[in-house]
Amino acid sequence: MIRMMVVDMLEEAGFVVAEAPHADAAWAILERCQANIRVLFTDIDMPGSMDGFVLAERVADAWPHIGLVVTSGGRRLADSEVPDSGHFLGKPYRPKDLLLAIREAV
Template identity: 85%
Template sequence: MPDQDLALSPPHVLVVEDEGLIRMMVVDMLEEAGFVVTEAHHADAAWAILQRRQEDIRVLFTDIDMPGSMNGFVLAERVADAWPHIGLVITSGGRKLADREVPDHGHFLGKPYRPKDLVLAIREAI
């Protein structure tokens, strides 16, 4: 059930994850929590979305390791430089980062994560 405070103007989250099943589960979790979600299967696709819709996106949630010309960390750095109003949450199952290592005071969420931890990280990034 969506939160009451998100019902008026739900924040928009861009989810970037190359593993289709994980991406689908994340999208479902965030939509159930009341967020509007756009998804991308790699950082290059996310960058194209951001260039068209950066005003709409409030949070970027990205995996680090994925195919393409850039990984999720590079994507997060570019987003922090170009659009500092977009909050950042980076995730990985193979790497561990401290929040201070995430660009623009973002957050790191290690895999596997629980739905409530995902939602909390997104809310903190807003």
């Protein structure tokens, strides 16, 4: 439910969004489309063989041109702990804070 609301909000803000239900699906999308993706927004707590933080680390290593925004309701990180100079956005977050983080990561 939250993912659908975030997708709607980002699309209304003018972003083209590719969504994935888990980190493995996100990785598959990235392998096909990384040249067209500018930012990865991921929750740390994602199902699949890797969590969102591992996904962010792998993306930073494979495609450093992709900006990173990581969120979590259960963990708190400093921006400096997010790979590749990414941004951390704690839950609950305000829509305007997410939009700002995405714009800064582009």
